Amino acid sequence: MGKLQKKESWLQKWMKKQGWTHHRRFIGLDIQSIIMAVLTALTLITTITIGLLLYNRFKMAMKQTAVSNAESMVESTVDKLDAELLNVRQIMNAVNYNIIQENDISSDDFNRQFSLLYEINTDKVQSMALYDSNGAQLMAEPVSERKKGVKASEQDWYTNAEEEIENVHFSLPHIQNLFEDGTYRYYWVISLSRSVDINDGEKPRSGVLLVDMKYSVISNTMKRINESSNGIYYYLCSRDGQMIYHPRRADIDRGYFSENCEMTSQLEDGTYELSLNGRPGNVVVSSVAYTGWKLVGVIPERVQTANINRFRYYIITAILILMMMLLEVNRIISRKISRPILRLNESVKAYETGGDTDIYIGGSSEIRHLGYSVKKSYEQIENLMQEIIREQTERRKSEMDALQSQINPHFLYNTLESITWMVEAQKNKEAVLMISELARLLRISLSKGRTVIRIADELQHSRSYMNIQLVRYKERFQVKFDIDEEVNDYCTVKLIVQPILENAIYYGVGNMDEDDGGMITVSGEKKGDDIYLSVEDNGMGMSEETVENVLKDNNKVPKHGSGVGLINVHNRIQLMFGNEYGLLVYSEPDEGTKIVIHIPAIPFTEENRQQLEAQSYRNGRATDETR
Amino acid sequence: MKRDKLTFLIAELILIVLAAFFIHKIFQEDVAQKRVAVILQNSGDTRWEGVINGLKQSAKTNNLHLIICNTDDIVSAQDERELIEEQLENDVDAFILCPAPGTDTKDMLDWLGEQKKPFVLLTEDVYTGEQPEASGYATVKPDNYQIGYTLGTQLITQDEDGLKGKRIGVIAGRSKTEASVNRIQGLKDALEKQDCEIAWEYNEESDTDICAVVDAQESVDYMVVMDTQALDTLGEHAENGVYKDAKIFGVGTSMKSIALLDAGQVQCLVIPDGYGIGYESVEEIEKELTRTFYTLKSHEKEVKVIYKEDLFSDEIERFLYSYE
Numbered sequence: 037m038g039k040l041q042k043k044e045s046w047l048q049k050w051m052k053k054q055g056w057t058h059h060r061r062f063i064g065l066d067i068q069s070i071i072m073a074v075l076t077a078l079t080l081i082t083t084i085t086i087g088l089l090l091y092n093r094f095k096m097a098m099k100q101t102a103v104s105n106a107e108s109m110v111e112s113t114v115d116k117l118d119a120e121l122l123n124v125r126q127i128m129n130a131v132n133y134n135i136i137q138e139n140d141i142s143s144d145d146f147n148r149q150f151s152l153l154y155e156i157n158t159d160k161v162q163s164m165a166l167y168d169s170n171g172a173q174l175m176a177e178p179v180s181e182r183k184k185g186v187k188a189s190e191q192d193w194y195t196n197a198e199e200e201i202e203n204v205h206f207s208l209p210h211i212q213n214l215f216e217d218g219t220y221r222y223y224w225v226i227s228l229s230r231s232v233d234i235n236d237g238e239k240p241r242s243g244v245l246l247v248d249m250k251y252s253v254i255s256n257t258m259k260r261i262n263e264s265s266n267g268i269y270y271y272l273c274s275r276d277g278q279m280i281y282h283p284r285r286a287d288i289d290r291g292y293f294s295e296n297c298e299m300t301s302q303l304e305d306g307t308y309e310l311s312l313n314g315r316p317g318n319v320v321v322s323s324v325a326y327t328g329w330k331l332v333g334v335i336p337e338r339v340q341t342a343n344i345n346r347f348r349y350y351i352i353t354a355i356l357i358l359m360m361m362l363l364e365v366n367r368i369i370s371r372k373i374s375r376p377i378l379r380l381n382e383s384v385k386a387y388e389t390g391g392d393t394d395i396y397i398g399g400s401s402e403i404r405h406l407g408y409s410v411k412k413s414y415e416q417i418e419n420l421m422q423e424i425i426r427e428q429t430e431r432r433k434s435e436m437d438a439l440q441s442q443i444n445p446h447f448l449y450n451t452l453e454s455i456t457w458m459v460e461a462q463k464n465k466e467a468v469l470m471i472s473e474l475a476r477l478l479r480i481s482l483s484k485g486r487t488v489i490r491i492a493d494e495l496q497h498s499r500s501y502m503n504i505q506l507v508r509y510k511e512r513f514q515v516k517f518d519i520d521e522e523v524n525d526y527c528t529v530k531l532i533v534q535p536i537l538e539n540a541i542y543y544g545v546g547n548m549d550e551d552d553g554g555m556i557t558v559s560g561e562k563k564g565d566d567i568y569l570s571v572e573d574n575g576m577g578m579s580e581e582t583v584e585n586v587l588k589d590n591n592k593v594p595k596h597g598s599g600v601g602l603i604n605v606h607n608r609i610q611l612m613f614g615n616e617y618g619l620l621v622y623s624e625p626d627e628g629t630k631i632v633i634h635i636p637a638i639p640f641t642e643e644n645r646q647q648l649e650a651q652s653y654r655n656g657r658a659t660d661e662t663r
Numbered sequence: 664m665k666r667d668k669l670t671f672l673i674a675e676l677i678l679i680v681l682a683a684f685f686i687h688k689i690f691q692e693d694v695a696q697k698r699v700a701v702i703l704q705n706s707g708d709t710r711w712e713g714v715i716n717g718l719k720q721s722a723k724t725n726n727l728h729l730i731i732c733n734t735d736d737i738v739s740a741q742d743e744r745e746l747i748e749e750q751l752e753n754d755v756d757a758f759i760l761c762p763a764p765g766t767d768t769k770d771m772l773d774w775l776g777e778q779k780k781p782f783v784l785l786t787e788d789v790y791t792g793e794q795p796e797a798s799g800y801a802t803v804k805p806d807n808y809q810i811g812y813t814l815g816t817q818l819i820t821q822d823e824d825g826l827k828g829k830r831i832g833v834i835a836g837r838s839k840t841e842a843s844v845n846r847i848q849g850l851k852d853a854l855e856k857q858d859c860e861i862a863w864e865y866n867e868e869s870d871t872d873i874c875a876v877v878d879a880q881e882s883v884d885y886m887v888v889m890d891t892q893a894l895d896t897l898g899e900h901a902e903n904g905v906y907k908d909a910k911i912f913g914v915g916t917s918m919k920s921i922a923l924l925d926a927g928q929v930q931c932l933v934i935p936d937g938y939g940i941g942y943e944s945v946e947e948i949e950k951e952l953t954r955t956f957y958t959l960k961s962h963e964k965e966v967k968v969i970y971k972e973d974l975f976s977d978e979i980e981r982f983l984y985s986y987e
Contacts, residue, residue: 069667211983213975220899220922224987286938286985287720349689356682360675367671 067377071370079362087355094351095344099318099335103307106268106320106333113261113270118325120160120253124228125204125326127157128247131164132232136245140235141166141174151177162212162225162248167194168234169242180215188214188246193227197244201231206327208278209251224251226280255281267339275328277301300332312336376403384410431611451504458507470507473500483530487612488648490640491560491567492524498533498558505541513545513554523560523567527638527648529612532605533558536571536619536631539602544575544629566617567637574628583623602631609635612648696728697952699945700750701759702743703785706734709917710891710937712986714785717941718759725949730755736869738837740767747775757948758782762789764839769798781951781959783944786935787842795841801959803944804842805935805966811846813968814887814912815853817931821910822885826859832883832909834873834897836890838866846889846914867893874900888913891920898923918986925974936964938985 065073131153139146154164154177165176171189173182188194191213196205207227225248232245254272261270262283271282277298279285287293294313303321310319312334320333376399383396395414397407451474458467480497483489495517502515537556545554553574560569578586587606606619613636623629638644701718703711715731722729732750737743743763750758758775762768762784769789775782782800787807789798819826833850835843843866851861862883865876873893877886877900886909888894894913898920901911912931915921923929943962950957973979 066667072667072671211975211980216926220919220926222918222922222983284720284724285981286716287724287942289981289984290936290939290942292942346689346692349685349692353682353685353689356678356685360678360682363671363674363678 066374068370068374071373072366075366075370076363079359079366083355083358083362087351091344091348091351094347098344098347102268102335102339103318103320106270106318106335107307109261109265109268110270110320110322110331110333113257114322114324114331116257117254117272117329117331120257121206121324121327124160124247124249124253127153127161128204128228128230128245131247132230132245136166136232136234140237142237147175150175154178160250160253162223162250163215163246164248165214165246166232166234167244167246169198169244174234174243176215178217180217183214183216186213188244193229193246194244197229197231201242204228204230204326206329208274209254209280212248223248224255225249226251226254258283268333268335270331270333271295271297272324272329272331273297273301275301275330280329295334297332301330303330376400380407380410387414427611431608450508454504454507466507470504473503476500477504481531486645486649487529488527488640488645489530490524491526491528491569494528494530494533495519495524495558495560495569497531498537501534502537502556502558505537509541509546510550512550513541513548513556516555516557517559518557519560520562523562523569523637525640526562526567526635527640527644528567528569528633528635529608532609532633533569533571535601535605536633539631540571540573540575540629543578544573546575548575562637565637567635569633569635570630571633572628572630577625577627577629578621578623579625583621586621587619605633609633696726697756697949698728698730698754699757699759699948700747700753700755701729701731701785702737702746702750703731703734703761704737704763705892706731708892709895709919711916712918713916713937714941716985716987717938717943718945719941720938721942721945721949725945727945727949727952729945737761737763738869739763740765740771743768744771744774747771751778751780756780756952759785759944759948761785762787762841764790764837766790766792766839772798772800781948783947783959785944786940787840790839790841790844793844795844797961801947801961803940803947803962804964805940806963807842807845808849808852810914810933810935810966811849811851811889812853813849813933813966814846814889814914814931815850817933817968818854818885818887818912819857821912821931826854826857826885829859829884830862830882831859832862832877832880832886833864834877834886834888834890834893835864835866836893837868843889850887850889873897878905883909885909886911886913890914891916894929895919895923898928901928902926918983921969921974921983924969924971927971930970932969934967934969934982936966936982939964 131150135146135149135153139149150164150166154161163177163180165188166174167188168174171187171194173188176182193205193207196207205228207229209224209226212223212225228247228249230245232243234241234243258270258272258281269283272280273282274280277300279288279295279297282288282295282297284293284295288295296312299310300319300321303319305322307318307320310317312319315337317337318335320335322331323329324331376396379396379398380403383392383394386392387395393414395407395411397404397411399407451470455467455470455474458464458470477497477500480489480493480500483493499517506513506515537558540556545552545556548554555574557572558569559572560567562568586602588603602619602621609618617634617636620632620634621629622632638648699722703714705711706715718729718731721727730750730753732746734746737746740763743760747758747760757780760772760782762772769791772782772784772789784798784800784802784804786804788795788802788804789800791798818831822829831854833847835847837843847864854861863880865873865880867873867890873896877897886897886906888897888911891914894911894915895917897906898911898913900906901923910930911928912933913920913929914933914935915924915929916935916937920929920932920934924932943964947959947962951959967979967982969979
């Protein structure tokens with residue numbers, strides 16, 4: 037485990053050194069590099085695969101050609117050897133059947149015909165001789181001195197003929213050891229021998245006929261095919277694996293080369309794939325008629341590989357050049373594909389860093405579409421940003437307006453005037469109440485600069501306001517607060533009830549006589565997840581047209597008083613809680629007006645207050661979460 | 664430069680280098696055969712039959728072009744240098760040489776070494792004096808001292824009396840050659856403790872009738888002929904019965920030498936493996952020419968001792984096949 041950790045650590049070090057400290061490095065590659073890498077990988081795989089297939093095909097073709105050539109050569113050579121050997125056998129048969137069996141050996145015809153036949157065939161035959169059953173020479177051509185101390189009957193060709201009298205025997209190549217011609221030369225021959233019946237006067241007897249075929253008859257043919265074989269070589273061996281001809285026979289005798297002719301001599305005619313000196317190769321085997329000799333064509337692997345080496349280099353060079361070109365093409369393609377994307381990316385980056393705001397649009401239809409989409413998105417974001425700024429500005433303005441309404445100089449002047457009057461009239465108790473209510477009003481109005489307050493505080497603010505106004509209006513109307521206790525601890529936007537109360541006084545009950553029974557009723561209740569606060573008066577009410585326009589920012593409804601009307605309240609509620617909330621106006625002329633404040637039921641906690649003020653609850657999204 | 668562009672350029676560069684390498688390999692396949700000049704004494708002489716067969720076969724196997732220079736007697740280093748210069752003009756790549764007699768040959772070979780042409784000495788080393796020392800040049804040859812020694816031991820074993828009181832005549836090749844000096848020394852060392860006498864010694868000279876020279880010498884019981892050319896000449900001369908009292912033991916590398924053994928004119932023959940000497944000398948040169956850090960090495964080849972009764976055995980027939 038420790039070792040593994042050590043290894044990982046090393047790997048990490050290495051990757052760090054290479055700049056590949058993290059897999060994000062690969063993710064971080066630009067699109068051009070990725071396209072280039074993918075195309076290059078595909079190119080590599082394709083070209084190498086094609087190269088290998090071509091190479092393999094060519095190699096097979098070369099091998100088949102080499103084997104086919106060797107087979108043709110073996111076949112034609114075997115035919116030639118068959119013909120040569122048949123020719124020598126026919127000479128032997130002619131000597132036997134036409135001369136020996138037809139003539140008495142002591143006759144002149146015998147000698148003449150024997151010599152004539154030899155003379156005709158000196159190109160193939162080194163010598164011809166006839167021996168009796170004791171090994172004594174009866175006849176020989178050419179006429180040469182017999183070697184002293186050499187006994188024909190002890191030589192293999194003689195004993196073979198004696199042992200199997202019905203056959204013609206072919207010896208292995210050997211140095212002729214019978215005659216002396218004074219030239220200090222040796223002759224390599226292949227001896228054909230057979231037992232024959234000799235007519236010697238009246239009594240027939242047996243003997244051995246020897247025809248020494250020149251070894252050159254075989255070796256010249258074999259040399260010729262080996263000289264033009266271009267690495268392929270051919271050899272001839274007997275049926276028991278003894279070498280008759282091999283182009284490297286002297287090398288084999290000295291251990292410079294080895295040939296497993298014992299194994300190949302056991303093979304039937306055909307083509308084989310064998311291990312030759314530890315390396316794979318092909319051999320073609322064909323039998324020579326009558327003798328049982330095997331002509332073997334050997335195609336060593338190096339012959340095939342020597343021819344194929346150059347082709348291998350051609351293939352590799354072609355692949356390399358192809359790869360060079362494809363790499364360039366890949367680069368062009370990857371640049372062509374990636375350039376619009378990169379330019380789009382660059383323009384987006386520039387936009388993000390506050391530079392050029394022009395988004396690039398170009399390239400293929402998909403990239404153009406993407407550019408258009410990004411551009412449109414940014415424009416929308418821009419518009420939304422503008423909208424947010426405008427709303428923020430409006431809200432602050434509304435709040436400022438609302439705040440200003442509370443410190444309306446006229447209202448303050450009247451209130452202070454009323455207090456002065458009360459003090460002068462020794463109505464100290466009422467004056468103290470008035471001052472207390474004014475102080476409470478101002479305190480809640482300010483609320484430490486907060487926008488969201490508890491409903492209880494908002495209602496307290498309304499009570500303070502109404503208490504002051506009741507004093508000012510000499511209680512010509514009545515105020516009734518009918519509030520469910522459970523609504524007290526929910527959130528509300530501050531200063532939303534007071535403007536409605538002000539309107540109720542100003543347009544509703546403010547001008548009524550005491551006897552008219554003016555009444556303003558403030559009620560509050562929670563229905564489901566919403567809270568409804570309503571201000572209802574029994575004043576003169578509004579026309580249907582006025583009701584329709586009272587919450588619209590137009591000049592169809594005249595604005596009076598502090599100037600902070602229902603629109604201000606409505607807007608502030610919607611800015612804070614969303615467009616589904618706000619004011620509802622119900623009014624009947626001469627009957628009265630009812631304004632309902634509809635807000636979500638959000639428990640008042642410090643956290644909720646802060647979130648609301650941070651505007652994360654806009655459009656009602658957080659309302660449910662906060663609940 | 665951007666990283667991807669740099670990577671691309673490096674990849675292209677590597678591919679160009681690889682392509683250039685393989686194109687070079689394609690043309691390398693067309694390189695002409697290396698040419699090796701062979702300089703032998705009397706190149707047409709029958710004693711070189713086996714050597715030349717070995718040279719040719721090895722050249723064929725090792726894909727070398729062999730130029731066997733047509734030469735007569737090379738009696739001095741100067742003669743040999745002229746032949747070498749002629750071949751240098753033919754732009755041969757290497758030499759296989761039979762060193763010329765004399766101490767000047769070493770200087771001549773030093774000069775050849777300066778021509779930056781590798782060479783291998785064939786059949787004998789350079790003559791460095793009467794007490795020969797190895798020259799240090801790569802040499803493919805039989806152990807010449809051992810040849811002389813072997814002939815001496817064969818004399819001893821073949822003589823019924825162990826050479827007691829016998830007289831021996833010695834004919835060697837050219838004087839001032841490593842082969843002659845070492846062979847004679849080997850023979851003398853082998854006979855040192857025998858009660859026999861080396862009646863005379865003769866080193867073959869060019870344009871001299873060896874038969875006449877030997878005829879003029881006093882008769883001996885044995886003649887030890889340590890040069891193939893001399894053996895073939897004397898052996899043939901012996902057919903006429905002129906040396907009927909002297910048995911000939913010798914070194915022979917030609918078919919004629921073997922035929923003389925067969926005919927009974929020569930009693931014992933020591934045969935160096937000429938084919939092997941030729942084959943391995945070319946192989947050595949091929950290694951030097953094709954392997955960058957190869958250093959030429961010397962080889963010593965075996966010798967065979969044969970008598971008439973050994974002829975026509977499978978082993979000797981196989982050995983003689985290389986003379987074909």
